[in-house]
Amino acid sequence: MSTVILKLGNDISTDDIYPGRYMATVLPSETPQFCFANRPEINAALNAGQHPPGSVIAAGENFGCGSSREQAVSTLKGHGLIIVARSIARIFLQNSINLGLPVVICRGLEAEEGQHLEIGPETVKNLSTGQEFEVSRLPEARQAILEAGGLIPYTRSRLKEFRG
């Protein structure tokens, strides 16, 4: 069971998730402190460890639009968050798969802050309302990277084939 700690609307940009002025910080070990830095309340709660790993951000359409900055993914991953969104922008989705940030595309999602979700491979169930929503499968092409645990181990596994 996962709790929705933040509900967001459509077109949440990577500038919102990880503002440009912190982009000189690049290492995944250092980016979590600036997560949603322009939203002081949620930033403070995350940094104070108030939300356990597995907490959910429920978003609308086109989550992660804009810049390709990977900090926007590593900052969320660093807090152990799960993203459930109605749709996700291409580069952000690819970066999430590459780094292993759990993302779930759920077109009909209805969820409010404080509600509890049960996230399965086929459906997301809102335990607080009893509603169930279908999960869109990630593109087939991404499965191999997901199964390898991210793009770094996947690339490592193919190095010999390319450099043999």
Added chain:
Amino acid sequence: MGCALESRGSRGRYFLEFPVGMTVVEKILARASGLPAVKAGDVVEPAVDLAMSHENAALVMNQFAEVFEGTGLPAIPWDPSRIAIILDHRVPAESPKTATNQKKIREFVATHGIEKFHDIRGDVGGICHQVLPEYGYVRPGMVVVGTDSHTTSHGALGAFSFGIGATEMASIWALGKAVNIEVPATIKVVVRGKFGRHVGPKDLILHLIGRLTAQGANFRVLEFHGKTIERMSTSGRLAICNMSVEAGATCGIVPGDEETLRYLKEEARVKGKVPVILPDEDAMYEQVVEVDVRDLAPQVACPHTVDNVKPIQEVQGTRVHQIVIGSCTNGRLDDLEVAAGILKGKKLARGTRMLVFPASARVFAKALDLGYVHTLMKAGAVVMNSGCGPCLGVHEGALGDDEVALSTTNRNFKGRMGNPRSEVYLCSPAVAAASALTGVITDPREQA
């Protein structure tokens, strides 16, 4: 350069046993993947012709080293001649942290012999999306990747060019191929009509983003056609391909033509024959969008999304505090020429400041020679070095609380210019310059 337009690439993929043609991007991906034909939805592993990074090369380097950890293989890039690194996001460095990252990048570049490296310099420096075309690094038919979302720009020269994250770049530095790429579907955009006075490519792309919405082209290619595109300069094409990503597009692309060859020969000094890739007549498009620009008014993207686009009539009179002209979107010579033309012999409105940052050192030098820089400075503008800083609020040009910027850049997300309590409107250089004189959003067609 043999100037005959030559269509390269294979033909004859079969769909339900009937031959079906390919789009430009399908042809490019088929060639790069060593396949006779591909179609939207296929999974391919194209060889990469050019791999570009900026300051985030520091993160790419980190991820690249991790790929090789424990393998016993040396962490050497597959082909240094295909890697480009351009320092542009925070130049000159604004902090010790950035300066140290830039220093590490220089060391990496020296170690691996990366020659397409553009450091912080007044001769060969600039913004990556201007430097790549200027130096002839991009050619029609190439597969170009960049750790920057506006890598879509290079479709202006007929390349399949798309933005990726730093880890994906590390994978490409290791393998030389982009792995598990899904061939995107293509939306054909046909543009007709002549632009009215003070209306141009930026207004076209803003209008199109408003129509398609911020995710209307997510996972798709925008392939541009029509008389308006044929007549458009490479500079204008760079602007429309640059902002294709604001509709979610994987890339924008203009199939190569006479103008592409002219640009490569005259401005990028490319020698030799340059083949271009044209789509097949029976290529399969997911959708065709038609635009007639004859009656198009100047367009403005309003806070806080790029698809919140309105014709200027609906927003004129809005008070603005900072005018910004520059960036990879609209910081080229013709953009500065338009601004200088409007501001010549005049002064900025009181209470309005103006920042100009040319797209490259080369653009800056030409603007100096042609007197544009002097004209802009006499009007009251601050002309800054070439770089990305003000556009994304990383370095100079931050806005105060409740201030409003009117900018020729590409994004107006909340906090984009460094302050979540400010607003950013996006427009063309003509609208920006006209508004600098009045201090409110102003229709340049109505100015004397």
